[in-house]
Amino acid sequence: MTPPRVVILGGGSAGWITAHLMRHAWPDAAITLVEAPDIATIGVGEGSTPTLKRFFEVIGIAEAEWMPRCHATYKAGIRFDGWSPAAPWPSYRHPFITQVDVHTREAFVLNCRNRRLGHDVPVHPDAFLLGARLSAEGKAPIAPPHFPFRMEYGYHFDAALLGAFLRDVAVARGVVHRAARVEQVTRHANGDVAALVTDAGEAIAAELFVDCSGFAGRLIEQVLDVPFHGFGDHLFNDAAVVAPTPPVAAPATETVATALSNGWCWSIPLQHRVGNGYVYASAFQSAEAAETELRARLGLVDADEVRHLRFRVGRRARHWERNVVAVGLSQGFIEPLEATALHLVLNTVEQFIGHYARGKGTAKDRGAFNETINARIEGVRDYIVAHYKLTTRTDSDYWRANAANVALPDPLLDILDTWFRRGDLAEALRRQGNASHFGELSWHCLLAGYGAFPPVSEAPRDDVDFHAQRDVAAFLAGCALNYPAQREVLAAQSARPA
Template sequence: MNKQPKSILIVGGGTAGWMTANSLLHAWPNCQITLIESADIGIIGVGEGATPYLKQYFKQLNIAESEWMPECDATYKVGINFEGWSGSEGYDSYFHPFFSVLDKPIADMFFHNCGLRRRGFEAPVKPDDFFVAKTLSNQKLSPISVNASGPDIDYAYHFDSVKLGRFLRKKALQKGLHHIVDTVKDVALSADGAISHILAEKSGSIAADFFIDCTGFSGRLIHQGLNQQYVSYAKQLFNDSAVAIQTPLDTPKPHPQTRSIAMQAGWMWKIPLTTRVGNGYVYSGSHISADKAEHELRSRLGLLENSEIQVKHLKMRIGRLERHWHQNCLAVGLSQGFIEPLEATALMLTQLTVERFIASCSSPDKNLTASREDYNQSLNNIFDGIRDYIVAHYQLTNRSDTDYWLDNKNNTDSPAVLSAILSAWESGGDVERALHANKHSLVYLRPSWYCILAGMGRFPKDLKSTNNAAQLSQAKEYCQRVTSQYFE
């Protein structure tokens, strides 16, 4: 059974709308695709970091880095540097790298050392020393191998989100997308509860086989039109606000990393582009006011006296839909849910949502209802799996300097996966077994869990000495050697 719609109306022209349009135009060249966006309702205009999935996205669309990166002021990203999250002595910062085949020879040493240290023996366990990405970042190198036969390692990008949207719009228009600038005022349903058409201010009634809601947090179709249920993550993730500010580049050649710096009631991102730096403070509105958050951010950036540089205040709704695909409507982007941007996963979720939708519609062996059910379940698993890892950043902290960190540290509402992994880790038990037992719920895999638990310093305080010191220089020497061999 071919479930591919003949005509699709995408509502919304933020990054989600334009990414969706390009994927659909590529997969279904014979489908009639229209995108309508409002001139009166703006885009969110933040979101400047990605995961390695974005590399695959451009690859699938046959768009070279040399074409899109300069237009979007994009830089490479090899991981995230977490600063001030742990609160434990000796664990001031750690790097969460994008992993690669190059890590293999020394990653096992890191996993082994973590086991030793969990059981009370001294051993080097700082993730930065055991993964090649951090050496690349320290030396401000790009992750592209200098010789064609070199390794193709995982990496991601930073980019200007407004420019990325414009670039993707240009590409979609070149491929024949029908584009309307108008505001959707109403959503009309047929007797079976599906969407029959939308009503736009100037264009009037627009019908389609299938509708995609990319209207951002408002969810104009999926929430307001189809009244779909939302599952909040607010009990585990307190941050519901952000304040963003752009500053000039402070160095001509930045480190290819996002910095994530813990603050009084949240954390701050620093993202280097080719033309400027994006900064923002993601915080809990129950723990700090917008004015105080802005003051703290400006103070960190040395901008207290500079009122000319304007900030942007934002509210965030954290959670996900119960059903992303309902009737003939799919929600994509902020309309379907959002997990705060700590690991920059939103565009990856957009991509997965659309890719899986295309695959579901092409699957011959299931009817539409069964495909939809499986699809929604699989997306919920991905959202919840990411949430589990993000929550770990807050609940593994040992900080007690503000109510915010205390409330996080003492939060008893822990995801089951996190509790299982942490209990195995801290009891000196079998972490591998705990990871294996939860493998269907995990989005972040073994290396990421080891990095966060080690990076946050979840080890006994009193350690018996061992003679493991040589391992550290061996690991550092290895990282340096492969970096010099393949990158410049």
């Protein structure tokens, strides 16, 4: 196929990730990225899923090259603190699922099944999965060469530095960078976009345009008027207040998501600071009250600056419209509880490249692509909604409204119904076509983590405790011995010559 001339509008994480993937897929394409120097990037989005690891592998950039420049740390998963006071434990971990977990997954699933039947057996997610064990020990998820399992992990990174790093490499690889504000958009007679006209008067023409302009949706919304479907009925959060704190000596290999009065707060440990942000619902808490709560939690003084953000949760009806594809915040956003936005960016671009190569944008191709991306986004949405539905917090109107919310998407109802009827969760997920990023073990972590079980109905029976029978604790402890402390790995990276 002849590669298209591409113009990417926007130089946030979405824009530069898109530039790299397209440069990789279409080495001969003319790719230009235009970004307005006076319109800031969103400046948050500092935790990833393992998809970012795959991205760097695809574009051929080693961790030792990019991680020190972005003050990045390893991320083995997320810890949820204080989300379910009625659970027998104050927190649980949702680690990234790795190849090693194949040895313990059955014990976890069987114990959960027995617990759903009323038997008093261990079901805490942290006890079954390697990533959780590594996080608990502050270890980097980097297996030594003699330990033959592929690890899945994500990263924490400074978003601004990552953007700058990706820009420099993309430009070195031939992507043309224009620092200019797009003020006008010209269109062909058939309605396709023809060119972006900048404040310097330059008209940048292309066959394909990628809208990475953030929440503005400069092309997908302002030019093509593609409708936005809000998820506000399911997800109430629409604002955040963000503040850094000093770095810690031994950064954790997990994001911590702590439930607060009207939302939750992330803690993302980087090498040079900790990123913190309180995500809340403006219908339940004012920006001032949220800031006060965050300041008290972090021990900030008056001179410490915080930043307020608003966001809209939902998705475009269509992400590929005419000769424009929307990627990143312009295509939609689900609140960051599972840090899935860049994962969806990568999914979108990879899917787009595949569909474009096959059909170059026939209506049928666009339709199939849009359907796939919508299913992916909604799969993530349902998992996030489950957090709010299953919460057992009752200490504010916000938490009570979440727990009482009956506006649940059908696929989520099916999953919850299957779980509580003691049915086969894997089968329920298969019925949904595997669109979700979250598989059976992730759902077990969430449901078990919230203590979503019926009351124990029998005396304990040791013949059904697969955790003890298979000595999962000893197995994980043995595996963890193979992994180095995160701070050792980061120190070794930084010591390498640039």
